Amino acid sequence: MTSGFGEGRSTRVQPTSDRLRSPTNLFSSLLGRFDRVGCVFGAMAAIALVLQPFVTYRPNRIASGKSVSFLAALPQTTGLVGGAIICTAILVAFSRTPILWRAIAAFAALAVLIGLIGLVPLHLVPPSNTFARVSPSSGFWLLILAFALLAADTLAKLKPGPWVRLLALAGVAAASALILCSGWLRGISILKEYASHADTFWTEATKHVELAVGSLAGAVIVGVPLGIACARLPHLRAITLPVLNVIQTIPSIAMYGLMMVPLGLLAARLPLLSELGIRGIGTAPAAIALFLYSLLPVVANTVIGLDQVSPQTSEAARGMGMSGGQRLLKVELPLATPIILTGIRIVLVQNIGLVTVAALIGGGGLGSFVFQGIGQSATDLVLLGTVPIIALAFVAAVLLDAAVDLTRGAAP
Amino acid sequence: MIEIEHVSRRFGTTLAVDDVSLTLERGTITAVVGTSGSGKSTLLRMINRLIEPSSGAIRIAGQDTASLSGEELRRGIGYVIQGHGLFPHWTVARNIATVPVLLKWEKARIDRRVSELLELLQLDATVYANKYPHQLSGGQQQRVGVARALAAEPAVLLMDEPFGALDPIIRSQAQADLLALQRRLGVTVVLVTHDMEEALHLAGHIAVMDGGKLLQFASPAELLARPKHGFVERLIGTSDRPFRLLSLRSVADAVEPGDAEGRPVPDTTTLHDALADLLWRQATSLPVMSADGAIRGRITMAAILARAGAPAVSSPPE
Ligand SMILES: Nc1ncnc2c1ncn2[C@@H]1O[C@H](COP(=O)(O)OP(=O)(O)OP(=O)(O)O)[C@@H](O)[C@H]1O
Numbered sequence A: 001m002t003s004g005f006g007e008g009r010s011t012r013v014q015p016t017s018d019r020l021r022s023p024t025n026l027f028s029s030l031l032g033r034f035d036r037v038g039c040v041f042g043a044m045a046a047i048a049l050v051l052q053p054f055v056t057y058r059p060n061r062i063a064s065g066k067s068v069s070f071l072a073a074l075p076q077t078t079g080l081v082g083g084a085i086i087c088t089a090i091l092v093a094f095s096r097t098p099i100l101w102r103a104i105a106a107f108a109a110l111a112v113l114i115g116l117i118g119l120v121p122l123h124l125v126p127p128s129n130t131f132a133r134v135s136p137s138s139g140f141w142l143l144i145l146a147f148a149l150l151a152a153d154t155l156a157k158l159k160p161g162p163w164v165r166l167l168a169l170a171g172v173a174a175a176s177a178l179i180l181c182s183g184w185l186r187g188i189s190i191l192k193e194y195a196s197h198a199d200t201f202w203t204e205a206t207k208h209v210e211l212a213v214g215s216l217a218g219a220v221i222v223g224v225p226l227g228i229a230c231a232r233l234p235h236l237r238a239i240t241l242p243v244l245n246v247i248q249t250i251p252s253i254a255m256y257g258l259m260m261v262p263l264g265l266l267a268a269r270l271p272l273l274s275e276l277g278i279r280g281i282g283t284a285p286a287a288i289a290l291f292l293y294s295l296l297p298v299v300a301n302t303v304i305g306l307d308q309v310s311p312q313t314s315e316a317a318r319g320m321g322m323s324g325g326q327r328l329l330k331v332e333l334p335l336a337t338p339i340i341l342t343g344i345r346i347v348l349v350q351n352i353g354l355v356t357v358a359a360l361i362g363g364g365g366l367g368s369f370v371f372q373g374i375g376q377s378a379t380d381l382v383l384l385g386t387v388p389i390i391a392l393a394f395v396a397a398v399l400l401d402a403a404v405d406l407t408r409g410a411a412p
Numbered sequence B: 001m002i003e004i005e006h007v008s009r010r011f012g013t014t015l016a017v018d019d020v021s022l023t024l025e026r027g028t029i030t031a032v033v034g035t036s037g038s039g040k041s042t043l044l045r046m047i048n049r050l051i052e053p054s055s056g057a058i059r060i061a062g063q064d065t066a067s068l069s070g071e072e073l074r075r076g077i078g079y080v081i082q083g084h085g086l087f088p089h090w091t092v093a094r095n096i097a098t099v100p101v102l103l104k105w106e107k108a109r110i111d112r113r114v115s116e117l118l119e120l121l122q123l124d125a126t127v128y129a130n131k132y133p134h135q136l137s138g139g140q141q142q143r144v145g146v147a148r149a150l151a152a153e154p155a156v157l158l159m160d161e162p163f164g165a166l167d168p169i170i171r172s173q174a175q176a177d178l179l180a181l182q183r184r185l186g187v188t189v190v191l192v193t194h195d196m197e198e199a200l201h202l203a204g205h206i207a208v209m210d211g212g213k214l215l216q217f218a219s220p221a222e223l224l225a226r227p228k229h230g231f232v233e234r235l236i237g238t239s240d241r242p243f244r245l246l247s248l249r250s251v252a253d254a255v256e257p258g259d260a261e262g263r264p265v266p267d268t269t270t271l272h273d274a275l276a277d278l279l280w281r282q283a284t285s286l287p288v289m290s291a292d293g294a295i296r297g298r299i300t301m302a303a304i305l306a307r308a309g310a311p312a313v314s315s316p317p318e
């Protein structure tokens, strides 16, 4: 019975139309009309729009808030028109549409969302009330996230070159700066929070970048030569990489703690050092801890980058009469650069996050807003620290990805 | 002239090259053949001191190679490896300029030399100079590898299985190009290969190695006629011997006066190919034409067959 059925199947050729009508194919052709990734973003946006609060209204900065839905947060006609545009964008995301449409839908939705959120305070808060706070809530953030992901996904499908990506980044940065400077969002609580912290915001932001980039620079200055030495000396590699691996697993708070004791003792013995700012707490232990975290990716990627240079290429370099140094500088390091830069990208993005924690030991940076905010249970202050940190990490990732692609350039 | 005197190289317990002595004449092509692991590459790489000999001496044009630094020595010797080993992050022009740049030539002189070499290797400079190696075909990469090796006008060119990665048609073209190039430049070429056919076709002398030892060093004709008993005999293969012998000589050697019917064969054709032509056309003789197109006689089946046998043994080997 079974064998007879099998034979029948293997010899009979089904006509094409017959095959199309079979249930599984019908199902998959229906599925084919949907964009699978788009469905995820679309569903996310739809849930956010309908089920999540759009903003939170609070009578003052630290009072507990009241959730307000999308339609309740806006004047009626504006809400309906804006909602319709966002729903259209969600439909475009769901279905299989040309890339250009999807890109337009994503950016239009983002623009509409930013436009609408600026209107909310005007609608909800009487001009005379200066204490009330309106802050974007989960619905708004999820909508922004969904459409930003949709935009990123469509842009990625276009496979833009590094220069185009840098240009796009510059465009997004310029647009954001324009929106922020225009004052359109001035009624939103984070920006109110910014207004009251404007003086310290930029010093802390600068400090944040300095700590992240400075410890990275230190790690590159030490790590690249160390990586070169490890690539040449198997014994050194056998010790170095495991040690760095262990350092990497120490939680950041514990690491900062570890730094405090020896540096504190050192500063107590040598007053000169403490005058220079090297103490148990503050910038010095933070910078040293970040430097230690940064070493592994830099060293490991230098080793990997040098290892993957084909032995034939190195042999040819030697055969042409290059000295050891020439071989390294002219052939091996340039060929390893994309991989070393990938390590640097990992470190920079990681550092921008880790610097946040450094605020706990007085290292400064945007993390100080986060922890102050947590202390005062002022969500807006937490966001004033967090949002720029995310933006910095994003910018660093895009910049270094482009750099990796540019150095990879000619090579396959 | 390259003199290799009692050279050995040991890696741990293996003796990769075992007391090899050889003298390579200036302006010749010498092929080093042998099975995998027989020490061919090691011997070649000791000439430019990519590997230092454990014992023995190598002299090039009378000068001991140990008297120079390794880098200086290598800048004066062309080196081509299998799969070309071009620098992937440099353009074709920059690759070719490698040694001149190391030698600190002036920019104008380097540019001139690069375009000269591109022309010599039949690569259109406007098309290829600024391409990267991965944008070229295997055959083009191989030619760029040769151009790079010849850039600083070396007197010696070392090639380690330079045609190993090429398909048969490109390969025979590359072999013909190498022969023409060598005749034109008069460089001394040492070529490592494990293809006996290639060695017989290209080389004036063939060194046969096995287990690190030099078994026989002789001209192709000599090697075919009197292979050393054992390994060399097996390497050459007895069944193809008559045909290989015919491949070494041209129609010009066997032309005789007289007329014949049919399309003439050029006198530069090998006797092997002329025999194939005769067999294919079922003819016993064909007219012979010289390079200027004039008929200079005929080639007969009998004359070819007479040259396909073992040469008369004038003196026993050794
Ligand atoms: N750097 C090295 N270290 C240790 N042993 C080596 C080294 N180079 C070569 N050998 C050994 O020396 C012997 C000869 O190697 P060589 O590369 O000269 O052979 P070859 O004739 O070129 O072989 P092939 O045709 O496979 O290229 C082999 O047994 C090899 O394992």
Ligand SMILES: [Mg+2]
Binding pocket: B040, B041, B042, B160
């Ligand atoms: Mg070899």
